[in-house]
Amino acid sequence: MNTEHFDPRDELEWQAQERARLAARAGMPATDDPLADRYRVMAEVLRGPLPDALPVDFAAQVARRASMGAQADARFESILMRTILAVFGLSAAVVVAVYGHAWVAPILEALKLDSAVAVNWALALGACIGASWLTDQLRKHWHAPHAA
Numbered sequence: 001m002n003t004e005h006f007d008p009r010d011e012l013e014w015q016a017q018e019r020a021r022l023a024a025r026a027g028m029p030a031t032d033d034p035l036a037d038r039y040r041v042m043a044e045v046l047r048g049p050l051p052d053a054l055p056v057d058f059a060a061q062v063a064r065r066a067s068m069g070a071q072a073d074a075r076f077e078s079i080l081m082r083t084i085l086a087v088f089g090l091s092a093a094v095v096v097a098v099y100g101h102a103w104v105a106p107i108l109e110a111l112k113l114d115s116a117v118a119v120n121w122a123l124a125l126g127a128c129i130g131a132s133w134l135t136d137q138l139r140k141h142w143h144a145p146h147a148a
Helices: 008-026 034-047 058-111 115-143
Strands: none
Touching: 008 034
């Protein structure tokens, strides 16, 4: 027993639990100790018979319910996703129709680039794609199972 952090209340609780367990086992009447009587109720419940067993096909029933729930959830999520995408597309079209004239012209003006700037942007895009491909190859090589 760890006596470094000894608390006398823990010892009193343990003794009350033991008195309740022994009294429940012996079939003795309730005592005048309220703590032991409280534990006695728990000891009697624990000594009683277990509740009815699960049905024989319990696992199959749970699996069937889970698959039906998963199918219903997938169908609901699909309908919800289509609805959200339709609302998003419609709202984007409305925004472009209402406010498009204010920002389409500046964007088109900014895209009129000279050839040197276009080459620089193409090189930057190529460097980004190359760096992404290279890091993916390194990751695959690093995490690939090595033969020992």
